Amino acid sequence: MKKIFIVVPEALLIRNILRSGVLDSLKKKGRQVVVFILCDAIPDYIRAEFADANVELVAVPDAAVPMGPVHRRFILFTHFLNLNDTTRVYFNYSRHYINRARWARAMYLAFLNICGRLPGLKPLVRWVEQVFxxxxxxxxxxxxxxxxxxxxxxxxxxxxxxxxxxxxxRRRGVPTISMTKSWDNATKMYFRCVPDHFIVQDEIIRSELARLQQFPPERIYVVGFPQFDWYRRPGVIKPREEHLRGKGLDPDRAVIFFGSQGIWFKQDYQVAEQIYQWIKRDELAKPCQLIVRPHFSNVKNTPLQKLKGLEHVSYDDSYHISDVFVDNWDPTAAENTDFANTLRHSDVVVNILSTIALDAACFDRPTINALYGGVYQNGRDVTHKMAEVVHYQWVFATGATLVARSAEELREAINQCLLDPQSKQAERKLLIDRLCYKVDGKSAERIVEVIETVLGQKT
Structure with a gap:
């Protein structure tokens, strides 16, 4: 019986891989699976959900994989060799650098600009990583x-x-496959270690990974987003009335969904508060209600809590927070189902620069990117600057979302979506085709097909 190691460094990947169907499909193939999860101890509910005769769960404490200070510094100076709009935005406006001195940010970007252009430096970085x-x-x-x-x-x-x-x-000659966890990984970071084969979410990422990571394109497989398989599972979607009444909402009112981005856009609560005021004063094209979803990164202390309990507002803080894992959030099957229904039954989806735009497109929901009020630098709103990142330019290139750069533009965009929900339907289909590959409920199956192909090559 072939044995497969699955490495899970974050709880979010339990959803993306284990709960998406990859594990079940491997078991059906008769594979023995050992899952290594970064945590001090496997929680009982995780063991009850996944462990069986074919699946063994192993906890790997963070202390068991230490990294020395020299190695950390080496990574710090080589992690962002792919100098592009994403890295420029990161070093100018991300929460890690936004408050640093301007000269320091400029010097680091200049250093990366010089290093990134040196021929042969990237292969040298990987050689140093492997040898030293x-x-x-x-x-x-x-x-x-x-x-x-x-x-x-x-x-x-x-x-x-x-x-x-x-x-x-690699030292033992065992074949390896790796995934890009997020759709911005390939353009944002230079990978210090690469596997034998890559799995990515769409063709654009495949092309960028081959170019920026200098990886053979014939060993990159496109599968889609396995977490989107939930959206096509039979029995997941409930009737609108059932879902909305379960959240204390009126099925006859239009639903505006606001998805926060937490610590990455600390002031985005202002956008949700503004939408609530329009609803309260009946200043939108239709009577509306608001579903507010805080971000798991600050769900315990977000200013959005001020909206909890208000009329025509449902505050969705149903995150399964677990301090066992490094990312503190383990989206359960029930949570995934609830989120899918919220998107399906929303009339308008509002976010700043979230993957939620892709989730919403899976249900053909009109979506607005509010590019204001989310992050400030020295008192100046720089939210729109964050929109220059490469992976979100892919979204804007499809024309699938409306863009609002002020409160007035946001209100106009919401009214447009309420009055003409079919607008940009073709563009949303284009977004799915370009950035999600296929939303057919079979991404997990395609991952398993890649695993089986590589296993066959070994044989």
């Missing part, structure tokens, strides 16, 4: 000795845990 930072780890090596895997599936190429497994697998 081997990350030989007795704990991880012990797992390889004990289980003798036939393949390692890394679910996040940028994660420390995944890189340790990939390096050990």
């Amino acid at each position: 930072f081997t990350e030989k780890n007795k704990t991880i090596a012990g797992y390889f000795e004990a289980y003798r895997p036939d393949l390692v599936f890394s679910t996040s190429i940028t994660a420390k845990l995944d890189n340790v497994f990939l390096k050990e697998a």
Whole structure:
């Protein structure tokens, strides 16, 4: 029986991979699976949900995969060698750098600009990574000795845990597959360690990964977003009345959904508050109500809590927060189902620069990017500057969303969506085709097909 290692460095990937159907499909193929999760101990509910005769769950504490200070500094100076609009935005306006001195940000960008243009530097960085930072780890090596895997599936190429497994697998000649966890990974970061094969979400990412990461395109497989498989599962979508009444809302009123981005856009609560005032004063084209979804990164202390309990507002803080995991959020099956229904039954979706625009397109929901009021630098609103990142330019290129750069533009855009929900329907279809590959409920199956193909090549 072939044995597969699946490396899961964050709880979000439990949803994307384990709950999406990848694990079930592997079991149907008769594969033995060992899942390594970055945590001190496997929670009982996770063990009850996944562990069985074909699946073993292993906790890997963060302390078991240490990284030295020299290695950390090396990564700091080489992680962003793909100098482009995304990295420029990151070093000028992200929460990590926005308050740093302007000269310091300019010097670092100048350094990256010079380094990024040096021929041969990127291959040299990977050579240094492999030769001088081997990350030989007795704990991880012990797992390889004990289980003798036939393949390692890394679910996040940028994660420390995944890189340790990939390096050990390479030393032992074990085939490896890795995924880009998020759709901005390939353009934002230079991968210090690469697998034998890559899985990505769409053809654009495939092209960019081959170009920027200097990786053979014939070993990159496109599968779509496995977490979107939930949106096509039979029995997931409930009737509108049932879902909205369950949230204390009126099925006869139009629904505006606002998805916050938490610590990345700390002031975006102002946008939700403005929408609520329009609803309260009946200043929109139709009687409306608001579903507010805070971000898991600050769900416990977000200013959006002020909207909780107000008339015509449903405050959705149903996140399954778990301090067991590094990202503190483990989206359960019930939470995934609830989120799918909220999107399906929303009449307008408002966010700043979230993946929610892709989620909404899966249900053909009119979507607005509010490019104001989310992040400030020295008192100046720079939210619109964040929209220059490469991966969101792909969204704007499809024309699938309306863009609002002020409160007045947002109100006009909401009214347009309420009065003409079919507007931009063709553009939303284009967004799905370009950025989601296929939303057919079979992305997880395609991941398993890649795994089986690579296993077959080994044989």
